[in-house]
Amino acid sequence: MAVGAASPASRAAPSGGLRRIFGVFHNLPIKLKAAAASLVLFVCLLALGANAYITSTKSAEGLRLLSHDLEPKLQDISGLSEAVVGTQLKIFRYVSWASNSVSDRLLKELYQQIESDLAGLTRRIDALGRRPDLSADERTMMQGLLARWQKCMSQAKDTIDVGQTDAAMATMMLGQTDDSFKAVDAEIENLAIETTETANGVRTSLYADAEQNKRIIILGTVLGLVVSAFVSFVVGASIVGPIKSITTGMQQLSAGKTDVEIGHRDRNDEIGKMVQAIDVFRRTMIEIRAMEQATHQAEQNRAAERTAAMHALAAEFEKSVQHIAQELSDAVAAMHGNAEAMSMIAAQTRDKSQSTAGIVIDTQANANSVASAAEELAESIEQLAAQTQHARELTNKTVTESASASANVQQLLDAVRQIVPITGLIQAIAQQTNLLALNATIEAARAGAAGKGFAVVAAEVKSLAQQTAKATEEINQKITAVNASSGAVVAIMEQVISAIGRLGEGTVEMASAVGQQAAATQEISKNAQQAADSSRLVAHNIVELDQKTHENDDASSQALAGAKRLLDHAAVLQRQVDNFLRHVRAA
Amino acid sequence: MRTFAFLVFAALIAAASPAPAANEYGSKDEAVAMVKRVQDEFKKNGADTTFKAVSDKSIKEFHDRDLYPFIYDMTGKCVAHGARPALIGKNLIDLKDQDGKFLIREMVDMAKGPGSGWIEYKWPNPITNKIEDKLSYVEKMGDYFVGVGVYKQ
Numbered sequence: 001m002a003v004g005a006a007s008p009a010s011r012a013a014p015s016g017g018l019r020r021i022f023g024v025f026h027n028l029p030i031k032l033k034a035a036a037a038s039l040v041l042f043v044c045l046l047a048l049g050a051n052a053y054i055t056s057t058k059s060a061e062g063l064r065l066l067s068h069d070l071e072p073k074l075q076d077i078s079g080l081s082e083a084v085v086g087t088q089l090k091i092f093r094y095v096s097w098a099s100n101s102v103s104d105r106l107l108k109e110l111y112q113q114i115e116s117d118l119a120g121l122t123r124r125i126d127a128l129g130r131r132p133d134l135s136a137d138e139r140t141m142m143q144g145l146l147a148r149w150q151k152c153m154s155q156a157k158d159t160i161d162v163g164q165t166d167a168a169m170a171t172m173m174l175g176q177t178d179d180s181f182k183a184v185d186a187e188i189e190n191l192a193i194e195t196t197e198t199a200n201g202v203r204t205s206l207y208a209d210a211e212q213n214k215r216i217i218i219l220g221t222v223l224g225l226v227v228s229a230f231v232s233f234v235v236g237a238s239i240v241g242p243i244k245s246i247t248t249g250m251q252q253l254s255a256g257k258t259d260v261e262i263g264h265r266d267r268n269d270e271i272g273k274m275v276q277a278i279d280v281f282r283r284t285m286i287e288i289r290a291m292e293q294a295t296h297q298a299e300q301n302r303a304a305e306r307t308a309a310m311h312a313l314a315a316e317f318e319k320s321v322q323h324i325a326q327e328l329s330d331a332v333a334a335m336h337g338n339a340e341a342m343s344m345i346a347a348q349t350r351d352k353s354q355s356t357a358g359i360v361i362d363t364q365a366n367a368n369s370v371a372s373a374a375e376e377l378a379e380s381i382e383q384l385a386a387q388t389q390h391a392r393e394l395t396n397k398t399v400t401e402s403a404s405a406s407a408n409v410q411q412l413l414d415a416v417r418q419i420v421p422i423t424g425l426i427q428a429i430a431q432q433t434n435l436l437a438l439n440a441t442i443e444a445a446r447a448g449a450a451g452k453g454f455a456v457v458a459a460e461v462k463s464l465a466q467q468t469a470k471a472t473e474e475i476n477q478k479i480t481a482v483n484a485s486s487g488a489v490v491a492i493m494e495q496v497i498s499a500i501g502r503l504g505e506g507t508v509e510m511a512s513a514v515g516q517q518a519a520a521t522q523e524i525s526k527n528a529q530q531a532a533d534s535s536r537l538v539a540h541n542i543v544e545l546d547q548k549t550h551e552n553d554d555a556s557s558q559a560l561a562g563a564k565r566l567l568d569h570a571a572v573l574q575r576q577v578d579n580f581l582r583h584v585r586a587a
Numbered sequence: 588m589r590t591f592a593f594l595v596f597a598a599l600i601a602a603a604s605p606a607p608a609a610n611e612y613g614s615k616d617e618a619v620a621m622v623k624r625v626q627d628e629f630k631k632n633g634a635d636t637t638f639k640a641v642s643d644k645s646i647k648e649f650h651d652r653d654l655y656p657f658i659y660d661m662t663g664k665c666v667a668h669g670a671r672p673a674l675i676g677k678n679l680i681d682l683k684d685q686d687g688k689f690l691i692r693e694m695v696d697m698a699k700g701p702g703s704g705w706i707e708y709k710w711p712n713p714i715t716n717k718i719e720d721k722l723s724y725v726e727k728m729g730d731y732f733v734g735v736g737v738y739k740q
Binding site for chain 2 (some may be wrong): 154155159161162164165167168169170172173175176179180
């Protein structure tokens, strides 16, 4: 996304000339750009100030000319004109008086007045002619006036001179005097007009200057405003616009958009350098992001591999464990069945033991021992089941100890087999008892009546012996059954051992993946040890079956319960293994 | 040629009637005759004597009733005057009569041009001292011109 592509500069510069100006501006340092508007205003102010100074000086000079030169000169000229007219009137009055019988004294006074006036006028005209502020035209006019005045004065004098003696002739001469005065008046009038025109010229010039000054001030002000506004706009467009686009670009950069393209890179001023620096940031960001992505990808790959390995392990473990657990479960179920059978057998043994009294005690005791051992085994297995999590250690021990358990079961078998000679002895005893009872019967018969009661006893003993023999036979049968069952137990135990062995293998694999399994295995081993101990006790107790026949029932039922619990624990083990696998897979 | 003939004629007239007329006003002929006398005097005795004689009212030759000669130079300055001595020495080139006629200027022009002639204007009569219509004969005389006029009745 090209933020600066449509820059204000390019929008505001439609023509090539403007673009060049913008280009020059772009390459100027910002300090100069900021100074440009001020410079333009400064130049405009300077020009306006210079114009104001020049115009004011000119105006002051014009006003000084008007008030110090032209107006006084005009006043002088006007006063002169009035005086000339006044003198002319006096001459007319003189001729009039001379023609109309005015006294000589009055005429003489008037004559002297006129002479004095004429002399005064001559002085005034001379003074006017000597003014330093006369223009060349005015000087020429003053010369003409002076000449006319001299002629006029001469004629005026002639007129009053003639008037002293010849009023009629003086009257005749009034015409030429009048002409002369008119000529002088005309000269004065011309002079006045000339001076007035000069003054008017000065006034017009002042007015024109003021008007022009006004126009220059308006024009200069407008021009200054327009140019400075334009320069401000150009400078602003050359700074504000790019900075805005740079800000937008930087915001997008900071928001993570690394594909942002900021314009004005070609400029040589601070903005161009800024944009170049930002571009360096941008590219660095892109590189960092690429590196991050690569790292992330690698991590994901590793995690996936790990998970896959874990899942594979778990699957394998599950397979083994489920298989083992299934086998364990089957074994336990079988054991349970056997325990039930054993219990039943034990119960039957007890029943028979009760009838065979002390002889059976050993068997009973042994059976109890077996039951007890079975219970303890069951408990051990329960513990084993409970502690399967600590499989590693346990498994190791289980493997070794299961072997000894098997040996113990073998011993149990041996012990049971040892019951066989005892039952043989019991059978022999029973035969001898039978023989004794037969003898006793014979003896009783010999004794007759006295022996009748003894014969009854002998018959009873005989029947007891027969019953014993029969019971012993049954015991033998039962022992055979026990043997068979024990064989089955041994076989099952072997299956258990091999199963635990395989469990151990699985657990060992597990242990390599999961360290925690070691403790559980340890625990299992320990329990297996305990199970082995219990098995040994069972073996021992089975040896003492005879003595513990009366406990046989409880033991059998406990064995049954133990087997049941073993089943339960096998299920628990299954669940925990499932849980464990679930966790492993979830991990 | 014409001037010569005129002069001969005038001389003849003057010679034929030297006595003054009995009329109150002088006639044109008498005026012309007086001019001739001034001319003669001027030729005979020079300018200064002529000017004095002309200005002196006691000399009858140049003062007859309302007839008198006046002599101006060519700038219009009055050098001799038979009736109004106040004018002697005054330049009257710009003098105008009541009609606004520059009479001296016309006389100068006539003297410089044809040399002689009649000019009509208004001028105070020395006898009545009133401004009247006057007809003067003017003739060039050296650097001057001389004139004698008659007043219209």
